[in-house]
Amino acid sequence: MNWLDFRRLTRAGSWSLGALLTVAGLATGSLLLSPAEASADDTNPCPFSDVLCLFDGEDYTGAVWNVRAWPPGTSTCxxxxxxxxxxxxxxxxxxxxxxxxxxxxxxxxxxxxTLxxxxxxxxxxxxxKSVFVF
Structure with missing residues (x-):
């Protein structure tokens, strides 16, 4: 999905079933909060696979929070x-x-x-204030 398709999707309000289930998961609090599996590269400040890591300090320092779409293969805001x-x-x-x-x-x-x-x-x-991940 490219950026224009994403904007059309969000403006048109035509969410796929997967996106709706993802949003429903957010509402129940069961989505995105479990830690991802650590990778073999433990020297990386984000040692998880298939996630977006956010840090509350510059240069990848401080508290870290990771987020990914669930289930895999979907996307979510x-x-x-x-x-x-x-x-x-x-x-x-x-x-x-x-x-x-x-x-x-x-x-x-x-x-x-964009990252x-x-x-x-x-x-x-x-x-x-928000992130969009796949």
């Missing part, structure tokens, strides 16, 4: 305030296989910062 991360993220690592998007607004709206697969970014241009 995650509002950070409901997880205690509003205004906290100062650096990020995308350990996923697809782009991750950081948004200035809670509903994955506004102009995002390519494997990309590290510090400091962030703004403290994101």
């Amino acid at each position: 995650v509002g950070l305030p409901e997880h205690g991360w509003e205004g906290r993220a100062e650096s990020a690592i995308n350990r996923g296989t697809q782009n991750a998007y950081l948004f200035p607004n809670e509903d994955c709206s506004g102009y995002p910062v 390519l697969p494997g990309e590290w970014l510090s400091p962030l241009e703004f403290a994101p």
Whole structure:
């Protein structure tokens, strides 16, 4: 899915069944909060596979929170305030296989910062209020 398709999807309100189930999982609090499996690279500040790691310090320091879409193969918008991360993220690592998007607004709206697969970014241009992950 490219950026234009994503914007059409969110503006048109035509969510797929997988996206609706993902949002339903967010509402129940059962989504995205379990830790991902650690990888063999324990020297990486984000030693998890297929996640977006957010850090509350620059240069990948401080508390870390990881997020990924569940179930695998789906995509989702995650509002950070409901997880205690509003205004906290100062650096990020995308350990996923697809782009991750950081948004200035809670509903994955506004102009995002894109993190390519494997990309590290510090400091962030703004403290994101939501992220879109695959």
